[in-house]
Amino acid sequence: MSKPLKIVVLAKQVPDTRNVGKDAMKADGTVNRAALPAIFNPEDLNALEQALILKDMREGSTVQVLTMGPPRAADILRDAMFRGADGGILLTDRKFAGADTLATSYALSRALVKINPDIIVAGRQAIDGDTAQVGPQVAEKLGLPQVTYAEEIVSLSDDNGEIVIKRRLDHGVEIVSSSLPLVVTVNGSAAECRPQHAKRVMKYKYAKTPSELQEADSDYMNSLCARKEYLNIQEWSVADVDADDNQLGLAGSPTKVKQIENVVFQAKEAKRLTAADNDINDLMVELIVSHTLG
Amino acid sequence: MNNIFVYCEMEGGKIADVSLELMTKGRELADTLGCELEAVVIGNNLEGVDKELARYGADTIWTAEGKELDPYRTLPHSAILCGLFKEEKPQIALMGATPIGRDLGPRVSSALHSGLTADCTSLVIGGHKDNRSGKEYENLLYQIRPAFGGNIIATIINPDCRPQMATVREGVMKKEEAAKPGKGTVKAIDWKKYVNDTDFAVKIIERQMEERKINVKGAPIIIAGGYGMGSKDGFKQLFELADVIGGEVGASRAAVDAGFADHARQIGQTGVTVRPKLYIACGISGQIQHTAGMDGSSMIISINTDPEAPINKIADYAITGDVNDVIPKMIKYYKQNSK
Numbered sequence: 001m002s003k004p005l006k007i008v009v010l011a012k013q014v015p016d017t018r019n020v021g022k023d024a025m026k027a028d029g030t031v032n033r034a035a036l037p038a039i040f041n042p043e044d045l046n047a048l049e050q051a052l053i054l055k056d057m058r059e060g061s062t063v064q065v066l067t068m069g070p071p072r073a074a075d076i077l078r079d080a081m082f083r084g085a086d087g088g089i090l091l092t093d094r095k096f097a098g099a100d101t102l103a104t105s106y107a108l109s110r111a112l113v114k115i116n117p118d119i120i121v122a123g124r125q126a127i128d129g130d131t132a133q134v135g136p137q138v139a140e141k142l143g144l145p146q147v148t149y150a151e152e153i154v155s156l157s158d159d160n161g162e163i164v165i166k167r168r169l170d171h172g173v174e175i176v177s178s179s180l181p182l183v184v185t186v187n188g189s190a191a192e193c194r195p196q197h198a199k200r201v202m203k204y205k206y207a208k209t210p211s212e213l214q215e216a217d218s219d220y221m222n223s224l225c226a227r228k229e230y231l232n233i234q235e236w237s238v239a240d241v242d243a244d245d246n247q248l249g250l251a252g253s254p255t256k257v258k259q260i261e262n263v264v265f266q267a268k269e270a271k272r273l274t275a276a277d278n279d280i281n282d283l284m285v286e287l288i289v290s291h292t293l294g
Numbered sequence: 295m296n297n298i299f300v301y302c303e304m305e306g307g308k309i310a311d312v313s314l315e316l317m318t319k320g321r322e323l324a325d326t327l328g329c330e331l332e333a334v335v336i337g338n339n340l341e342g343v344d345k346e347l348a349r350y351g352a353d354t355i356w357t358a359e360g361k362e363l364d365p366y367r368t369l370p371h372s373a374i375l376c377g378l379f380k381e382e383k384p385q386i387a388l389m390g391a392t393p394i395g396r397d398l399g400p401r402v403s404s405a406l407h408s409g410l411t412a413d414c415t416s417l418v419i420g421g422h423k424d425n426r427s428g429k430e431y432e433n434l435l436y437q438i439r440p441a442f443g444g445n446i447i448a449t450i451i452n453p454d455c456r457p458q459m460a461t462v463r464e465g466v467m468k469k470e471e472a473a474k475p476g477k478g479t480v481k482a483i484d485w486k487k488y489v490n491d492t493d494f495a496v497k498i499i500e501r502q503m504e505e506r507k508i509n510v511k512g513a514p515i516i517i518a519g520g521y522g523m524g525s526k527d528g529f530k531q532l533f534e535l536a537d538v539i540g541g542e543v544g545a546s547r548a549a550v551d552a553g554f555a556d557h558a559r560q561i562g563q564t565g566v567t568v569r570p571k572l573y574i575a576c577g578i579s580g581q582i583q584h585t586a587g588m589d590g591s592s593m594i595i596s597i598n599t600d601p602e603a604p605i606n607k608i609a610d611y612a613i614t615g616d617v618n619d620v621i622p623k624m625i626k627y628y629k630q631n632s633k
Contacts, residue, residue: 017442101400102403102407130563131400131411131413132412133396133399133400133412134400136399136404137404140404140405145368146496147496164499172504173501173502174501174502175498175501176498176499177499178495253409254403254407254409255409255437255450255452257448257450258422258436258450260446261449270610271611271612272601272612273614274615275614275615275623277623279613280624281623281627283595284627284628285631288628288631292571292572293540293628293632
């Protein structure tokens, strides 16, 4: 009988930068974050699916989702539970704020030391930063090997000694094997995440973090969560993960933002043409004469 | 000491284009700073790379050679780079924002606790004054990149940690041999002292790399189609025009997502960045994510039914009309006038 796996998915709640509407920019040209819906980072959903596939392969395995963010990031933990995760951990503390990828990775690695998983699965990158750095940096902090750009977990040996993973690169594929524990980052080209399951939504819809419970201030909710262990989303602060303040947040971030410029199209007078024959003819003649063509 | 280092990626037995582009930029930065430019190549059969890198301005070429080092694997390459950087203390380290550079860079930056900025579109040397401490810095690397889905451009600095690390996508920087070749001194890295057996924990079982067939990036003329082309069939006339005037066909993300064109043709923030002498944007509205990848084109012609399409703001010629009408006319009048 194969040993069950303790699987952790790293996930992030991100503003949906793909659907930047007209109200996404304020009149002063700054980004209006409030106008952007907060979503489950798309590639982290691909990662969750790979984790759930692994769980299906090994009876008794558990999938925990770990996220760092503000209190409302608990939304994605519930979403993950509706889709098949067993539980969630929200790493939240003002001291984490302003972190670059390195300080973020440090904080996550502290939480992971506490969890001690067999495998850590994360999305390749988050759409608000597109850096793809946190996965490898977490791996380095934990001293674990990494497999990035994963598209599919091909197999896992019976003794959990060897995992085989297909990587999707820009110009090809690579099949690699590794021992566990391991950090895997998953591409958007991997299998889509399974949808929320109605029964799971019923089961987990009242899952709450301690702060949310406090805010709800409801005897019913309190007794419900006290009776049902699985409804408790864990909430960890800096103290809970025994992290060094100097390596957190702004202070722990080697990179600093010197300047932010909002993208404004430079107005340049375009020569206006119509689709009429003489317009196109003149244009082609001009391009040929100027040696732009031919 | 405190020089600029470029990690040079090997691709099919040659130095990857993106690495040569970084050498070109690295040479420029080194001249600004008055320091030297050093290249690091890790792989197997590295014969001849030193000559090429010297032409691109390398003063020193560090080589780590061994059959275990090819193809690229994370742990041995990062162990070698970390070991070398600890001894040589570069002030700046650059690598390609490729599957290799984006796998290696964060690992190295984490181990050295140095800052890394991904996917920079511009690298410039400049000063900085920290408002809180009042401390002034000279000659920092400004790492400039779009963020937040391309809605903002951020300038990132690493005031206190070294090396200042940055990755840059292929095609973003120009590739040009140095006006004066570098010294080209070759130094072999005694890499086995940096690498442990456990660094080979990940094994490559199988590898299938495709030849790059579509080369949008290198094309001097690009005819790009957007979602407005309507279908895969609609793209056919773009290929026809490309054939007649000698160009390559590109596509916007929307067109690629809709299945009108192959991903290899995608231009923009999540695709390739191009700077052709002529860019013809057909049925492309011109979202910033797209224009970020083509606004360096020498000349831009847009064809769009919407006279207010954002693309027209960066176009040199804005043709208001239906592509199905305009493209055949372009082909016709090019043929009529070109001989």
